[in-house]
Amino acid sequence: MGQIKTCAKCNQSKKVTDFYSNKSMPMGVKAACKSCTKDADKRYRQKWYNKNKKKHYADVLRSQKERKAEVNALVDKHLVGKCCRLCHKSDKRLIAKYNGDSIKKIFKIEEVKRALLDADIICLSCVLQLGWDKRRKKKISGGEMASTG
Numbered sequence: 389m390g391q392i393k394t395c396a397k398c399n400q401s402k403k404v405t406d407f408y409s410n411k412s413m414p415m416g417v418k419a420a421c422k423s424c425t426k427d428a429d430k431r432y433r434q435k436w437y438n439k440n441k442k443k444h445y446a447d448v449l450r451s452q453k454e455r456k457a458e459v460n461a462l463v464d465k466h467l468v469g470k471c472c473r474l475c476h477k478s479d480k481r482l483i484a485k486y487n488g489d490s491i492k493k494i495f496k497i498e499e500v501k502r503a504l505l506d507a508d509i510i511c512l513s514c515v516l517q518l519g520w521d522k523r524r525k526k527k528i529s530g531g532e533m534a535s536t537g
């Protein structure tokens with residue numbers, strides 16, 4: 389109690405309670421204080437992180453790609469043999485929509501499955517006719533205005 393020990397790293401005199409215990413050491417605590425130990429841990433983790441960053445990002449990217457492919461496959465499978473809700477044609481490129489947005493944009497598999505149960509299946513020409521792709525349309529008309537004006 390109340391014992392003072394000098395940290396081997398920062399050379400500051402601190403209470404023994406500021407050191408992590410280590411039974412094999414003379415005072416029953418580590419040579420470096422808690423904050424020095426924490427710093428060392430942090431540096432070690434940072435070093436490890438830097439070393440593994442590239443690999444980590446590659447892994448994340450790959451799993452994202454895989455999930456995207458899984459979503460696409462799920463939606464495509466659902467669209468097989470279906471026809472457009474509006475023109476009833478099945479030879480056009482079909483899009484599964486949910487709340488007005490393509491289900492393929494949903495990232496979570498569980499949400500995709502749920503959305504497919506309630507999907508609006510519509511072909512690309514009907515989508516364009518309806519102007520569901522409003523954002524894209526706006527962009528095109530805006531561009532035209534800019535070139536004429």
Ligand SMILES: [Zn+2]
Pocket residue numbers: 395396397398399400420421422423424425
């Ligand atoms: Zn220290």
Ligand SMILES: [Zn+2]
Pocket residue numbers: 472473474475476477480510511512513514515
């Ligand atoms: Zn259609």
